[in-house]
Amino acid sequence: MFTESKNIKKEMQINQDEEVSFNVSRDGVILKTFLLITCIKILLIPTYHSTDFEVHRNWLAITYNLPVKEWYTNTQSPWTLDYPPLFAWFEYCLSQVAVFFDPEMVKLENLNYASPATVYFQRATVIFADLMLAYGVREISGTFCKSLNGHVIFVFLSLCNMGLLIVDHIHFQYNGFLLGILLISMSKVSKIGKEMSVLQGAIWFAILLNLKHLYMYIAPAYIVWLLKSYCLNSGKFFKRLFILGIIVLTVLTVSFGPFITQLAQVISRLFPFKRGLVHSYWAANGWALYIGAEKILSVIWKRLGWLKDTKSAVMTGGLVQEQNFLILPTPTPIVTFLLTFLAILPALWCLLCKKSYMNSKYFIRCTVLCALSSFMFGWHVHEKAILTAIIPLCVLAATNKKDARIFIILSSAGYTALLPLLYPNNLFSLKLLLLLIHMFSSILGLTNQHVKPLLRLHEWLYVIPLPLITFYEVALHKLLFGDRLPFLPLAFTSIYCAIGTTYCWILYYYIYLQNNTYADKKTAKSKLKGQILKDKQS
Structure with missing residues (x-):
């Protein structure tokens, strides 16, 4: 008896030691990868930056110099x-620190100011803020990646993400910081049965919404998941719903409280519907295909003499403005909202109503589908919004071959569509190198992880030409057309990449529904076997 107890304790100690060793290995992978990619980010500091750099510098100046009541009214x-x-x-x-690097940086009148100290400071803040991404990767990997190989693949796909390098560390934004908070939140709310963890996840997501409101598009997935996994299955529905409501209201009060007297002004800034259906460079979504169809039809109509209106280049002038279509119906904000809502409805209904969806992986998939649907049909969608779908998909790609298949196509098309953001000609080699490295490494890594080819023949035929699309956009178009049709390279890039994102959206929905239909049958079959066994025993 004593010997048996001693053996059990010894076995438990061995298991604990193995778990500690495993966790140390996981953290070591994250640390080494983060340091490596940080070195690359530092090398990218002198590269081109977009007008978003000046946007954030101006926000530093606004918040440093003006009283709170003028933050959302200043139009200098x-x-x-x-x-x-x-x-x-x-x-x-950030502005309280920025003034020590260069006081001129935080002066309101210094428009388009970009001294070396300013560049290094702002670039450094993005790199430093990526610590939140690293922490988010650590948290969600601990929840979903059960093997070290899966963990390594996920860490590489997320921390060494080509899209984030382009958008944050060249173009200039803070998406890594925000997506890190999203990953932390998803990890916390995925821990079914752990009340404190779920509540922490809800707090993190409420904070995220008050950092960037465009994450509202994935809020329905959170609402449905929390209702089902936290409220409905507890026997304390109203109490838990009340707690979630208090969390949301508390964060909203802290965030919007100082601006309560100018709430209408703040809301008008957050939702500028007058910007038009598409951004100056079309996102690779359903509206790119729609506008492409409009353009083709307008040319045909004009040739046939059916088009009296001689307005040219509908939605192809690169301008952010409201425009009317000549052939197809002109979409309005309410139409895009309804389309987005209808697009996410099947995913939400399945997550809420089917028992087989009581699995945190389906919550992640539902979130990805919500992000993709809003990207496909939303109003004035930026091309960078594809990251909201791709980054959460990374963790599933490392653990499931069907998710990996979608990831390869979606990330390859989505990142190709981001490359025109880096428009200076001297960045062509960097653009092509980043795309090729991403495609080769993700395909080889995920194929090795899942020990079988992931793409079908027609998918290979779509993915392989993507680097050529970038080559055409940068060099080939000028050789063929000179200065004619200047917007065609961007339009062609958006439309070709939109075919890939649309295909992924449809295919992922099919996989999502099919997998769970199969799961329903499996559950029903196991119940039937159990019933037969009971009948035999009785």
């Missing part, structure tokens, strides 16, 4: 503050 610069209040406070905190 065209780049007015249009993020929720928590992000404004984030900029305020």
Whole structure:
């Protein structure tokens, strides 16, 4: 008896030691990868930066110099503050440090100011903020990646993400910081049965919404998941619903409280519907295909003499403005909202109503589908919004071959569509190198992880030409057409990549529904076997 007890204790100690060793290995992978990619980010500091650099510099100046009541009313610069209040406070905190690097950086009148100290400071803040991404990767990997190989693949796909390098560390934004908070939140709310963890996840997501309101598109997945996994299955529905409501209201009060007297002004900044259906460079979504069809039809109609209106280049002038279509019906904000809602409805209904969906992986998939649907049909969608779907998909790609298949196509098309953001000609080699490295490494890594080819023949035929699309956009178009049709390279890139994102959206929905239909049958079959066994025993 004593010997048996001693053996059990010894076995438990061995298991604990193995678990500690495993966790140390996981953290070591994250640390080494983060340091490696940070070195690359530092090398990218002198590269081109977009007008978003000046946008954030101006926000530093606004929050540093003006009283809170003027943050959302100041119009001295065209780049007015249009993020929720928590992000404004984030900029305020940065501005208190920025003044020590270069006092001129935080002067309101210094429009388009970009001294070397300013460049290094702002680039450094993005790199430093990526610590939140690293922590988010650590948290969600601990929840979903059960093997070290899966963990390594996920860490590489997320921390060494080509899209984030382009958008944050060349173009200039803070998406890594925000997506890190999203990953932390998803990890916490995925731990069914752990009340404190779920509540922490809800707090993190409420904070995220008050940092960047465009994450509202994935809020329905959170609402449905929390209702089903936290409220409905507890026997304490109203109590838990009340707690979640208190969390949301508390964060909203802290965020919007100082601006309560100018709430209408803040809301008008957050939701500028007058910007038009598409951004100046079309996102690779359903509207790119729709506008492409409109353009082709308008040319045909004109040739046939059916088009009296001689307006040219509908939605192809690269301008952000409201425009009317000549052939097809002109979409309005309410139409795009309804389309988005209808697109996410099947995923939400399955997550809420089917027992087989009581699995945190389906919550992640539902979130990805919500992000993809809003990207496909939303109003004035930026091309960078594809990251909201791709980053959460990374963790599933490392653990499931069907998710990996979608990831390869979606990330390859989505990142190709991001490359025109880096328009200076001297960045062509960097653009092509980043795309090729991403495609080769993700395909080889995921194929090795799942020990079998992931793409079908027609998918290979779509993915392989993507680097050629970038080559055409940068060099081949000028050789063929000279200065004619200047917007065609961007339009062609958006439309070709939109075919890939549309295909992924449809295919992922099919896989999502099919997998769970199979799961329903499996559950029903196991119940039937159990019933037969009981009948035999009785």
